[in-house]
Amino acid sequence: MTRSVYVTGIDRGDGRQVVELGVMELLTRQVDRVGVFRPLVHDGPDRLFELLRARYRLSQDSASVYGMDYQEAAALHAEKGTDELVSQLVERFLAVAREYEVVLVLGTDYAATQLPDELALNARLANEFGASVIAVVGGKGQTPQSVRAETRNAFRAYEALGCNVLAMVANRVAPDERAGIAERLAARLPVPCYVIPDEPALAAPTVAQITHALGGTVLLGDGSGLARDALDFVFGGAMLPSFLPALTPGCLVVTPGDRADLVVGSLAAHSAGTPPIAGVLLTLNERPSDEILTLAARLAPGTPVISVAGNSFPTAGELFAMEGKLSATTPRKAETALGLFERHVDTGDLLARLAVARSGRVTPMMFEHELLEQARADRRRVVLPEGTEERVLRAADVLIRRDVCDLTLLGDVEIIRKKAADLGIDLSAAQLIDPHTSELRQSFAERYAGLRAHRGVTVELAYDVVADVNYFGTLMVEEGLADGMVSGSVHSTAATIRPAFEIIKTKPEASIVSSVFFMCLADEVLVYGDCAVNPDPDAEQLADIAVQSAATAARFGVEPRIAMLSYSTGTSGSGADVDKVREATKLVRGSRPDLSIEGPIQYDAAVEPAVAATKLPDSEVAGRATVLIFPDLNTGNNTYKAVQRSAGAVAVGPVLQGLRKPVNDLSRGALVSDIINTVAITAIQSQGPSQSPGPSQSPSRIPSKAQEPSA
Template sequence: MTRSVYVTGIDRGDGRQVVELGVMELLTRQVDRVGVFRPLVHEGPDRLFELLRARYRLSQDPSAVYGMDYHEAATLQAEQGTDELVSRLVERFLSVAREYEVVLVLGTDYAATQLPDELALNARLANEFGASLIAVVGGRGQTAESVRAEARNAYRAYEALGCNVLAMVANRVAPEERDRIAERLAARLPVPCYVLPDEPALAAPTVAQITHALGGTVLLGDDSGLARDALDFVFGGAMLPNFLPALTPGCMVVTPGDRADLVVGSLAAHSAGTPPIAGVLLTLNERPSQEVLTLAARLAPGTPVISVEGNSFPTAAELFGLEGKLNASTPRKAETALGLFERHVDTADLLDRLAVARSGRVTPMMFEHELLEQARAERRRVVLPEGTEERVLRAADVLIRRDVCDLTLLGDVDLIRKKAADLGVDLSSAQLIDPATSELRQDFAERYATLRAHKGVSVELAHDVVTDVNYFGTLMVAQGLADGMVSGSVHSTAATIRPAFEIIKAGPAGAAGAKAAGAASIVSSVFFMCLADRVLVYGDCAVNPDPDAGQLADIAIQSAATAARFGVEPRIAMLSYSTGTSGSGADVDKVREATKLVRASRPDLLIEGPIQYDAAVDPSVAATKLPGSEVAGRATVLIFPDLNTGNNTYKAVQRSAGAVAVGPVLQGLRKPVNDLSRGALVGDIVNTVAITAIQSQVPSDAQEFSA
């Protein structure tokens, strides 16, 4: 069983941080406590560790991460030999390994280290640490044959030195050669060789990195603008009509500071989305007038305008030498890197080869990782009606970079593009639709009018109704043009789910007669409550104010199915203020009756009720109140008797216990539509979209909506 993984290379410039980040992502899906160890480190901040610490909420003391610096190591090796160097590094590694279930080891970087035979040192350290090894070779600027030869030679070198080589990675290869290289390496190496193409967005410096490197001054722009990647540099010297066609998406415009026409023209083009630019860099320490800067700020709010002292030629020389870096201040690059890793690495196979024992605990991070992985496994399309909302656009950016699902965004297309450009979000792979001008509008109006004819809805009225983004998005789902919908960040719950009730509707079966496939008489909801060491499912906390016994039974069955779908073994607690036979009254009787209905309909489900919350989740209380129960003290699905109790409880646990609440997740609809809290954060939206995509992967016998 793997206790440590050593990621290394054979030379500098291989971009292995992408692989190190990807392996860390895999490990944290399986294990609660992952440690990091870098045997040798340069002076100054360690960008990658700071990224790992921020992204994965590592509590590890930074002083325990490092063995020693390169200068100390080179001196020790020269004076006392390699054995002494290795001995001290092993001692420091073991102090980390004792504290963590698995350790990710970051090998040396071959950058001015003054260490002889660095490859052999990495191999020996991997062996002494008892670590499995993943070796990375860089392919930028190399021919396909050269990459193949380097990968084969690297494998042979590490294997000859006794290393347990788990896999090889050829990184930064020419995209057009990627498939051919992968095919040939698969036939020539005894271990998997994953081939990652060069990704321009990873190599591109951000505007903030450019500003720092050149000692620039920020005249305009916000943090979001400074985080944009500069994918290209366009140098302005021509007159505006000749200059504008030279602009490229994501470019940094470099122009003398006295060219106000190029500044205003570039920002106007950005505002129109033709094309969106990264920002404007002004040379010669010349700055436009305040009037021009005020106009620029109004044209493209948030877009950076930076001033530097040098003239264009030396500035150009510095710019072309800059390369983007993964660090804690570039979270979007991290999403891009992980998306690249997950697209081109068989992560399931690599996890099998790592053979890391999964933790018994399920942490919030592990649950969130699993959501994205499940969604990605069987690709679906999710429609987001609130396409002009900033949080939705930022969530779309994460989903696209991580390659989680296909997206459709609804709203005024020009406004969506403008807001996306201002945020630096690339929506080129997303579908954008304006319901008011869509060719689908008339067809949707006719179908909606037919469906709601019994309510007196005419085609003329329906023609207006379907321009509402929630109705339009729901009709897309009903018609199979999207697999699910997520809304509610700026709309009320009623506005989000009313169209689903009217168009998609609940399943056909009755409450206690609901089938295992998930048919339902009512629509209900659950929250996934991610506690420090487990995930609980709460239902119903968002939809039904006071369900009767049959409806409560239906909610329990649906919640158990939802829990199982997302990897939570369902053990149902039907909550009440009374446990077992200790109390009576209408409220307790309702819960008792609902429990009987579930047992009669689904004898395969583990269920207990009525039961109090403490007896449901605390083994010591359960041993006193319900000894011998298969559910008491171990409940994972907690069904509340009414909305008042459920809604207040989930919020109390969320705020007081620091739980991550994912939801509400609607259940019982023929096709998935999910509601967001209007206070939803970007991460909440990402999780809800992933859940919606996973829900749509379940085969359904529901009929397509038709007139």
């Protein structure tokens, strides 16, 4: 039977979209097919559904999402009564429920609906849908006493109407009152009550939203600049020396278009990071000269300069009446909302109360969700040596907003801040370090010289070496100042992992450092190793790769069933390449009899039950393999890329294994999502020991430049 969750409220302005988005995130971690149903809808686009559809790749037809519009519902209610209205909405809900494992129901919004007793209608619908209720109460501008009273009254109202109330949420409360409200409500309610503080960035309109609302013209600015939140408005009328101190971080400067001095001064302050602004809004339909606009574009590339027709006073009235909205065009607001929800809601407890059985399938999205949740569960610090790279900054923005882990970014601090300001990214929660000027440089040099003394490295030489961001980041990990490191978006594989070999070194039980990719197919996750590090491992090394890969798979929730791949299955072939795989399989069976392993085996026999039934009918691995070990780098690297491109798989990795502390390498073509996933994996690797990969067999080897793969 389809389960459903009904998120509702008691009035307007409760900001429940944060809760609806958060609940959707929880549901999509558990099941593949989640449907959405909104019983009543206003005319015009449904911003929240468009966000859910874009973010969670929903294939649901939008026509099936909505029961009816409010005007139709009011007319039907007036003519035929509540029972007929509810009956028709139930029929439309059931049409969705038949198609999905779980349905998220978005309650009515209490906005000029012309329906009597809307709370009772939501309760009735929840009961008729067989849905559990999460009720949201808005706390914006209310006293703690009022928030507590309204929350208790809302619980009693829904309970009295027969609803199964899973939890209450008091949303948008004053941040400094949150803890006290939560403590008092916990003692007075029989169900959990999650208290979420107000977050100004969610209510702040973006520059793009302001431009659209005011009918403005974009004179300068790119998509990143237009996506910035306008956290404050500063109106320019004074002379520049008096005006500059009034600027605040994230503010939108509003000034008449003929004040070129304020335009240039504001953008110069932004360029210097003192402070970064959201943009400039010019009134009176005045456009600065081309020379001024050219100078402005050079001072702060990407920063929006918008022109509107009205004068400053009526424009101010419109600006202060605007409020930001979650939508598919504001993905950073969605990250902020999810981070807020996950920080202040006990998601594990709520998921247990939802009682949604985990799907037998594991989709790429479910796997990625689980990575972020695991990383967040035991917070770690990850150092990112490529702090001036745009993709790294965008990934850091998401990781900070989602509260996944603590971050240290390396590089010229002023350049990092300027690039972040140009992208509208707030790095105040991250640690920024310039290795060249850091007070740690001398002690790191002494540490590195001690480690490499046998190679003739002096402190003076080491002082230059440790200024390199990858060496500096690796030493931070070694010295316990960070728990892991992720690099490689602009550095080679060798430049990323060579410092780890020299400083961190391998685990005592590991013979080599190797790698795996998590290949997220449509309905399962496979582990491929080694596709990025070792060009031609011998039998002992191949056995070590298999054991390490099994341990990595288990660490991330994939039950390891190992297939040692070759061009031959079983005893059907011979030759040096097959014999190497056969010997490696024998070594694994001897050292780790607890592992399920088959080899040599061809790829089709490893993953396809019908082929396995013919070629190896008695094998417990054939047809069900989850960890696929390739005989050499040429085979592995090409296969993972072929599957990635041809089958549309999401390839997460390479994930390095065998080091004492986690360091991971990115592809130089890594997307922002790849960096986010790799950082999460690195944080998880640092959280605790994984399954022991078996006895040590030989020292690790660093791939040469000629051998370096293009992962």
